[in-house]
Amino acid sequence: MRSVAIKMLVGDRAKYLGIIMGLTFASFLITEQLAIFTGLMTRTFGFITDTSIADIWVMDPKVQFVDDIKPMQDMQLYRTRGVEGVEWAVPLYKGLLKAKLENGNYQTVILIGLDDATLVGAPPVMLGGQSADLRRSEAVIVDTVGAAGKLSKPSPLPGAKRIPLAIGDNIEINDNRATVVGICRVSRTFQSQPVVYTTYSRATTFAPKERKLLSFILVKAKPGEDINALAARIRKVTGLAAHTRDGFKELTVRYYMKYTGIPINFGMAVLLGFIVGTAIAGQTFYNFTLENLKHFGTLKAMGASNKTLLGMIVLQALMVGGIGYGLGVGAATIFGKLVKGTELAFRLPWQLLVITAVAITLICIFAALLSIRKVIKLEPAIVFKT
Amino acid sequence: MRDKNKNPFPCDEETITQTLAVHCKGITKSYGNGNEVVNALNGINLDVFTGQLTMLVGPSGCGKTTLISIMAGILDQDDGDCVVFGKSFKDMNEFEKTLYRGNQVGFVFQSFNLIPTLTAVENVAIPLLIRRTDRKLALEKAAETLKNVALSERINALPSQLSGGQQQRVAIARSLVHEPRLIVCDEPTSSLDHETGFRIMELLQYAALCADRALVIVTHDPRIFDFADRIAKMDDGRIVEVFDSPEDMKKS
Incomplete structure (x- = not known):
């Protein structure tokens, strides 16, 4: 039938x-x-995905998601490094700053400051230049979408397409001169702001002067170490919040699910x-x-x-x-x-x-x-x- | 008016034995409830024999269709009993009644009831498919049966591409394909013109020529009474008289 x-x-x-x-x-x-x-x-957790080298993210206990920056004192980095089972721990700056463009307009950018020595957390894909170029004076690396979009320059010819920001171009970040030394590809961000990478020390000079500027501490566990146990140990020793990569993604998603x-x-x-x-x-x-x-x-x-x-x-x-x-x-x-x-x-x-x-x-x-x-x-x- | 040489079905008139196929005793049936009760059947007693074409005749609303519905096992009586081929409906559960209908009963309807999206041969094959016959075998048997009703040229036609007479032939083939022992027909000629109705009745009459098969036709069309072997005249839910031939009915 x-x-x-x-x-x-x-x-x-x-x-x-x-x-x-x-x-x-x-x-x-x-x-x-x-x-x-x-x-x-x-x-929402694209930045965590891009920074996949870190096993554990350490942050202020009040942080609710990856863009919720509650700076810590630099000394927390040393305390974290002292926790048993930590292979290495590096500082990371993350903040929203204003960039002044060539035409005088301002554009908010996400500024990422990487550990000066190791550049841990560098962009996953470089389309032009190298991440090591960040060690040059005033150097920044800009994401390709931001460079071609919100940070692009107007064409001198009327009606023509805008010109993407390129290596060698200059922008001003919080009244500090920055030179583009590389173009990278990163995961698209939730806020769709351009992402600008630089070193941690330079990022702290770009950022407004505050007593605390350390956004996150990226931690690598020693080989064979249980990362959940290590995160718990870091929490206990430092009194800070410590999340595994997946745990931090989950925390971020949970925030967006609950509060948006x-x-x-x-x-x-x-x-x-x-x-x-x-x-x-x-x-x-x-x-x-x-x-x-x-x-x-x-x-x-x-x-x-x-x-x-x-x-x-x-x-x-x-x-x-x-x-x-x-x-x-x-x-x-x-x-x-x-x-x-x-x-x-x-x-x-x-x-x-x-x-x-x-x-x-x-x-x-x-x-x-x-x-x-x-x-x-x-x-x-x-x-x-x- | 029956010419055995013209019989398109593989049955031999010589072998026909007239045995009791359906025995109805004291059948009552009413519809509705409270003050709205309509008594459709009031104590029906009727025997139907194999090898015969039995007609139920009478005015509209006299209970003819209700009676064949009960004989065919698609409607339950309120009281009384029907014994079909030796087995009482009272002894059958719903599943057994479904099996009885699938194996023993062929239906011919006033409005043909062909499935419009199936071809003629597919419509005819349905009773076999219901019995889980292999589809290929079912279609072969259906095509053969359509040949018997002179429709071998139109086996792949949809019902909408067939005339009323052709559709009724398909319906007759469908009622015969699984070789049932009881064929019930409800006003099989009322949707057809006189000439086509006559041809259809000839076909049905030959279908009744098989041994161990009974044919019951409900009609109020007096032009086809001559095809009957027995006529049960009904009125107001009762059998008023049973005639052993159309001639007897005319004499009365």
Whole structure:
């Protein structure tokens, strides 16, 4: 009876396409919104990902996420270095500073100050120059997106494209001259501000004068050391917060989930996709069953059991669900390819495909249940009513 | 009017034995509840024999369709019992009734009830597919049955591409393909013109020529009464009279 079920479904082109469209729309919207949400959340800890060499991040206990800078005294670095199991510990400066551009405009940048000796935390990918060039006088490395975008220079020709900031160009950071010695690629940041790398000592001279300027301490554990145990030990000895790389990412995401409207906004969009998908696909599938009720009655009269009819409806629901899911996820993937490298955050890990599959399955189960109930209750004697 | 030489079905009239197929005793059935109760059947007693075409005739609303629905096992009686091929409905549970319908009953409907998205041969194969016959074998058997109803040229046509008479032929082929022992037809000619209706009745009459098969037709079309072997006249939920031939009915 499988072939009969499939032919009944695809034979009614309008309804068949209507159900598929509803499920495709739901699948696309759910996948796309979840992927953008995941992309955004990934951006929140992009800097932690880029600084993957550190096993443990040490910070003020009041820090709630990676951009929440609560500076510590420099002496905390030495205390951390003294904790048993620490291979090395280096300072890291992170702050928002104003950069003055050639045309006189100001642009806020994320300034990263790396340990002068080791340059631990240097940009993961250099597109021009080398990270060692940071040791030159007034040197800074600028991320490519910032260099081509917010830090770019206006063209002398009217109406022409802006000129990206290049190696050798100068900018002013907090009234201090800085020379671009390299262009790098970093993970996009949540705030979409340009990222500027320099040494720790230079960063502290760029930054406004404060008593405490140490943002984070990056720690590498000795080989074979349990990093969770080491983090606990650092917390105990120094009284500071110490998180593993994954733990710090989790802390950051948790903050954004709890204190921003992002999850609720995306959650609403996902819910909307689910509801619209359920409404369109469920209603159309139910109508399809209602219109075929007489035929289901005929099959029942001719000896088809409720189990057989149930199997037919489930097969029909699975078929439209599978096609709608495939088309929706496919469209979302194409969308992701199209927006790759743009401001739009889009990340599609396999887990999202599973979540969408579960959502589409739920929609199909709902649609099928409505129909199954009607067919199971159907009196076969309906066949003699014209 | 039956010419055995024209019989398109592989049955031999000589082998026909008229045995009791359906025995209905004291069947009552009512619809609705409270003050809205309508008594559709009021104590029906009727025997249907194999090798015969039995007609249930009478005015609209007299309970003809309710009676064949009960005989076919698609409607439960309130009281009384029907014994079909030696087995009482009272002794059958829902599953057994479903099996009974699938194995022993063929249906022909007034409005054909063909699935519009299936071809003629696929529609005819349905009773076999319900019985889990292999799809290829089912389609082969269905094509053979369509040949018997003179539709071998149109096996791949959709119902919408067939005339009313052709659709009813497909429906008849569907009712015969699994070789049921009881065929119930509800007003099989009322949607057809006189000439086509006549041809359809000829076909159904030959279908009844098989040994161990009974055919019950519900109709209020007097033009086809001549095809009957027995006629049960109904009125107001009762069998008023049973005639052993159309001639007997005319005489009365």
